[in-house]
Amino acid sequence: MNPISSLSLSEIRYIFTDVDGTLTTRDKISAITYQSLWNLQSAGFHIIPVTGRPAGWCELIARQWPVHGVIGENGAFYFRHHQNSMKRHFYASKVERQKYSEQLNQIEKEVLQKVPRSQVASDQFSRLFDLAIDFAEDVKPPLPETEIRKIVEIFESHGATCKVSHIHVNGWFGSQEKGTACFDYAKRELNLNSAEEIQSQCLYVGDSPNDEPLFERFQQSVGVANVLEYQSFMKSLPKYITPSKEGDGFVELAQHLLTSSKSS
Numbered sequence: 047m048n049p050i051s052s053l054s055l056s057e058i059r060y061i062f063t064d065v066d067g068t069l070t071t072r073d074k075i076s077a078i079t080y081q082s083l084w085n086l087q088s089a090g091f092h093i094i095p096v097t098g099r100p101a102g103w104c105e106l107i108a109r110q111w112p113v114h115g116v117i118g119e120n121g122a123f124y125f126r127h128h129q130n131s132m133k134r135h136f137y138a139s140k141v142e143r144q145k146y147s148e149q150l151n152q153i154e155k156e157v158l159q160k161v162p163r164s165q166v167a168s169d170q171f172s173r174l175f176d177l178a179i180d181f182a183e184d185v186k187p188p189l190p191e192t193e194i195r196k197i198v199e200i201f202e203s204h205g206a207t208c209k210v211s212h213i214h215v216n217g218w219f220g221s222q223e224k225g226t227a228c229f230d231y232a233k234r235e236l237n238l239n240s241a242e243e244i245q246s247q248c249l250y251v252g253d254s255p256n257d258e259p260l261f262e263r264f265q266q267s268v269g270v271a272n273v274l275e276y277q278s279f280m281k282s283l284p285k286y287i288t289p290s291k292e293g294d295g296f297v298e299l300a301q302h303l304l305t306s307s308k309s310s
């Protein structure tokens with residue numbers, strides 16, 4: 047991983063960013079990190095958060111944050127608030143969603159029985175497509191790695207896809223995937239019609255194993271420094287890394303982008 051100072055930013059206009067552990071610092075978005083979103087927007091950059099967080103949260107992010115749009119529940123949908131109306135694009139039908147929901151209920155029962163200190167994530171009520179099991183957000187002390195692996199094994203034994211963030215194991219059925227959703231968003235909403243345009247104008251920043259598909263797919267991928275803590279879980283690392291962790295690392299990336307845009 048190279049320092050972000052070596053990242054060439056001349057054509058970058060779109061910043062796809064993870065939220066938890068990338069924009070947040072110790073679980074909150076600090077004033078300086080939130081300000082950096084506004085600074086980037088004012089300078090002409092467009093921000094698209096990409097998160098495992100639920101549809102209910104994404105409604106608010108799309109409506110009230112300084113963002114172009116938001117991809118939620120690990121790529122199950124995107125929301126974009128544009129010209130006073132909310133566009134909600136889902137990648138599965140209502141019928142499929144109902145079927146997946148029944149299958150996830152079975153997994154939930156098994157996880158809670160076999161991993162007794164795990165919990166259903168507190169934001170589960172506002173999710174449409176996935177099941178989030180908390181191992182480190184409200185669960186204190188956090189579950190050890192062996193228990194996290196056990197949760198992953200239960201999801202996978204039912205044929206679900208799952209990803210580990212720094213607080214949750216998220217699992218779902220269906221073909222949604224964050225990288226695919228980002229590239230689809232770039233085509234539909236950013237009018238970037240070739241892989242070359244996407245790769246030259248977009249950047250992805252994240253912090254943990256659930257960002258791996260994006261670290262792999264985006265040629266310009268950045269990790270905030272806390273990504274180093276998850277290296278044992280990961281096969282695909284970001285190409286660049288910030289000096290600082292979490293939201294402070296995002297601020298460093300924003301400053302690099304803003305300085306480069308002023309000097310170009």
Ligand SMILES: [Mg+2]
Pocket residue numbers: 064065066067068211212252253254
């Ligand atoms: Mg994260």
